[in-house]
Amino acid sequence: MNTLPLIGHRIERYMVVASTNDLVRAAAEGGAPEGLVVTAEEQAAGRGRLGRKWIVPRGTSLQLSILLRPPLAPIAGARVVRMAAVAVAHVLEQHLHLTPVLKWPNDVLLGGRKCAGILLESSLSGDRVDYIVLGIGLNVNYTMRVYPELAPRATTLQDVVGHEVDCAALERALLVELNALYARLVQGDVLMDEYRARLKLLGQTIRVATATEILQGIARDVSDDGALILELDNRSVKLYAGDVTILQENALDVS
Numbered sequence: 001m002n003t004l005p006l007i008g009h010r011i012e013r014y015m016v017v018a019s020t021n022d023l024v025r026a027a028a029e030g031g032a033p034e035g036l037v038v039t040a041e042e043q044a045a046g047r048g049r050l051g052r053k054w055i056v057p058r059g060t061s062l063q064l065s066i067l068l069r070p071p072l073a074p075i076a077g078a079r080v081v082r083m084a085a086v087a088v089a090h091v092l093e094q095h096l097h098l099t100p101v102l103k104w105p106n107d108v109l110l111g112g113r114k115c116a117g118i119l120l121e122s123s124l125s126g127d128r129v130d131y132i133v134l135g136i137g138l139n140v141n142y143t144m145r146v147y148p149e150l151a152p153r154a155t156t157l158q159d160v161v162g163h164e165v166d167c168a169a170l171e172r173a174l175l176v177e178l179n180a181l182y183a184r185l186v187q188g189d190v191l192m193d194e195y196r197a198r199l200k201l202l203g204q205t206i207r208v209a210t211a212t213e214i215l216q217g218i219a220r221d222v223s224d225d226g227a228l229i230l231e232l233d234n235r236s237v238k239l240y241a242g243d244v245t246i247l248q249e250n251a252l253d254v255s
């Protein structure tokens with residue numbers, strides 16, 4: 001029986017797809033209502049940001065996409081990413097008693113390694129969001145040793161807890177959590193407290209590679225609209241996208 005109120009009121013499950021985000025996008029274009037969830041055991045062309053690949057062995061993990069039509073301005077996209085990161089973190093904390101850390105803009109880390117990634121793709125009409133496709137990948141029941149090239153910076157729940165985890169229960173908990181957080185989000189709660197509390201970056205000396213430049217400075221904050229506020233020698237900049245490397249952990253500032 002399906003008792004999920006909005007997100008997950010309808011769940012379509014596939015064995016193999018190119019990308020779950022593509023199926024949700026097609027459904028959205030066809031007028032599907034928000035809350036549709038598409039899951040896959042395997043993605044032949046799972047993707048990350050900027051054309052990067054998301055690679056997971058078949059049948060081991062959570063790979064799902066969600067259709068949302070938030071009554072919010074386009075800037076709200078960053079809030080939806082934040083919501084997803086916080087939701088994954090809550091589930092790992094509450095169900096597995098782990099201590100995840102969030103890395104701006106879209107990663108969930110365990111022991112300094114990425115265990116989950118979030119991909120948001122949106123369609124805008126005028127100054128409103130038409131739809132958002134929220135893709136979430138969480139590495140569950142395999143060992144990252146199968147991907148030596150990823151292993152230095154990536155991990156799985158099995159690697160962290162030392163045994164297999166109930167993937168279906170995890171998915172269920174994630175959808176329940178997303179429903180609760182989404183309800184708050186559309187009522188105007190930007191979920192900053194939960195996000196900041198888990199954001200390792202603040203106060204650290206970091207390097208950020210954006211599409212056009214590489215900047216080095218101290219991560220001061222993240223704004224409501226999702227920008228990283230980076231303090232350079234003589235000014236601050238707001239960055240909306242980029243890849244972060246922590247250069248130095250400044251103990252005094254660790255939150």
Ligand code: BT5
Binds near residue numbers: 045046063136138154
């Ligand atoms: C992300 O991109 O982290 C977004 C991942 C979103 C995946 C979900 S699964 C369901 C939905 N359908 C899709 O097609 N995608 C979404 P980004 O921050 O760009 O990170 C991508 C980078 O992470 C790659 O270039 C690799 O270095 C690394 N990577 C690839 N697979 C990984 C994995 N399973 N675990 C950790 N890191 C991985």
